[in-house]
Amino acid sequence: MKKVIIFCLFISFLALILAPVRLFSDQSYWSTMKFELSTAVSYEKALLDSSYFHQYSPPFLSGDYVSDAQQTINLNGQSGWGISAAFAYLFLKNFGLELQFEYGKPKITGVNSPYNVYLNYALSYDAGPPPYPFVFERSFGWPDTTGHLTELCLSLDLMGRLPLSKAIAFALSGGLTYFNVKGQGAGLAYAKYWWEDGWFNGETYQYKFEFGPMNRLGFNLGLEFNLVLYSTFCVVADLRYYGCPKTTLGLEIIDEGLIPDDFNQIKATMNLHNITVNPSYYRINLGLKYLF
Numbered sequence: 459m460k461k462v463i464i465f466c467l468f469i470s471f472l473a474l475i476l477a478p479v480r481l482f483s484d485q486s487y488w489s490t491m492k493f494e495l496s497t498a499v500s501y502e503k504a505l506l507d508s509s510y511f512h513q514y515s516p517p518f519l520s521g522d523y524v525s526d527a528q529q530t531i532n533l534n535g536q537s538g539w540g541i542s543a544a545f546a547y548l549f550l551k552n553f554g555l556e557l558q559f560e561y562g563k564p565k566i567t568g569v570n571s572p573y574n575v576y577l578n579y580a581l582s583y584d585a586g587p588p589p590y591p592f593v594f595e596r597s598f599g600w601p602d603t604t605g606h607l608t609e610l611c612l613s614l615d616l617m618g619r620l621p622l623s624k625a626i627a628f629a630l631s632g633g634l635t636y637f638n639v640k641g642q643g644a645g646l647a648y649a650k651y652w653w654e655d656g657w658f659n660g661e662t663y664q665y666k667f668e669f670g671p672m673n674r675l676g677f678n679l680g681l682e683f684n685l686v687l688y689s690t691f692c693v694v695a696d697l698r699y700y701g702c703p704k705t706t707l708g709l710e711i712i713d714e715g716l717i718p719d720d721f722n723q724i725k726a727t728m729n730l731h732n733i734t735v736n737p738s739y740y741r742i743n744l745g746l747k748y749l750f
Contacts, residue, residue, distance in 0.1 A: 488621035491749035492554075494546040496694050498745025504535025504564035504607055505738045510709060512646055514728050516575060519652035523579035524588045531603050531645040532568030535739070538606065539563070542696075542743050546617055556631050558613040558678070560700070562741065566643050568603035573647045573662075581653055594651065594658065601664065605643020609737065611700055612636045613678050625686040632679035637702045639737040640670030646711060648728055650719070666712040669733055676702030676738070690749040695742070702737045709733045 513528045540562030548554030574597045580590040615633035622628065644666045651660040680698030687693055709730045713721045 488619060488627050489551060491690060492548050493750050494544070494548075494556075494747055495750070496545075496692075496745055496747035497543045498541070498694065498696065498743035500540040500542045500560065500562060500741045500743040501537065502540055502562045502564055502609075502739050502741035503537050504566075504609075505740070506533055506535030506566065506607065506641075506736050508533045508734050508736065509568075510733045512728075512730075514648075516577065516649045516651060517727060518577060518579045519650065521580045521582050521653070522585040522588075522590060523577060524590075525575070525577040525579075527573065527575045527647065527649060529573040529600060529647055530571040532570060533566050533603055533605075533641075533643065533733070534568050535607065535736075536565040536567055538565050540609075540741070542741075542745070548617070548619065552619040552621070554617050554619075556613075556615040556617040556633075558611075558615060560609070560611040560613070560741070562607075562609045562739070564607050564609070564739065566603060566605040566607060566641060568645070570600045570603060570645055573598040573600045575649060577651060579651075592658075594660075598662070600647065601645065603643050603645040605641060605645075605666075607639060607641045607737075609739065610638040611678070615678065627684045629682040629684065630680070631682065632677065635676045635678045635700055635702070637672065637674050637676050637700075637737050639672045639702075639735070640668065641735065642666065642668045642712070646728070646730075648711075648724060661717070663716050665716070665728075666714060667709055667730075668712055669707040669709050669735060672705050672707055672735065672737060674702055674705060674737070676700065684747060692747040692749065693744070694747040695744050697742050698740070700737075700739050700741070704734055704736045706732045707735050 542560045544558045546556040577594040613635040615631040617631035620628045646665045649662040682696040684692045
């Protein structure tokens with residue numbers, strides 16, 4: 459579906475460039491104004507669809523042990539609000555360059571697997587090699603992922619404008635986009651266990667995580683509708699796709715002081731690795747434009 463939309467927009471862009479001027483209606487505003495400045499509110503849908511397999515060895519503080527803990531957390535991009543701004547210069551009658559700025563903060567959700575723990579332990583530090591006499595094994599239901607992406611995009615586009623009347627014009631634009639993307643969420647498990655006063659004890663924590671920022675080049679392609687409200691002020695609506703290759707980023711936990719243990723030791727124990735991130739998204743915006 460994504461490829462079909464991009465192909466259709468590209469064909470429309472070529473048709474606009476090659477269309478003869480006689481097909482256009484009265485263009486009084488559009489033929490005399492060379493500059494455009496617009497601001498808008500955006501609503502976007504992130505295309506992030508990733509998962510992370512988290513596996514580590516939870517510590518047992520009261521003797522020799524072997525342990526293993528596993529979970530899979532899922533990260534799915536959702537919708538969110540943002541802002542955008544654009545400045546265009548038409549060096550030909552209906553053809554020019556456009557500089558676009560886009561900022562958005564779509565949500566991240568995901569249904570996660572259970573958190574599974576296995577611990578085989580002894581109550582002394584000289585028990586020798588495993589297996590040990592005691593076993594703790596549990597499977598815990600785990601909360602869904604919650605979080606957000608922060609996306610900052612700067613684009614330089616070629617733009618073609620198609621006036622239909624004095625008050626209405628369409629525009630097609632596309633070009634290179636610089637992506638700066640990072641993410642944050644909650645869902646990673648960490649646990650520790652110990653023996654105290656004849657009882658087995660354990661604590662399990664949910665850590666927030668972050669990844670990025672990622673800086674990469676991609677592209678954008680979009681269709682814009684303009685309607686003159688008064689004089690040279692317009693209402694503008696823009697549907698656009700921002701595409702960027704998937705990127706591998708390091709996953710890190712965030713120190714919120716959940717427990718007094720050494721944070722660097724916790725990080726080393728959790729042994730986090732990379733996650734694959736798709737920063738692409740669709741967005742639609744609605745705003746105002748000034749022609750001059």
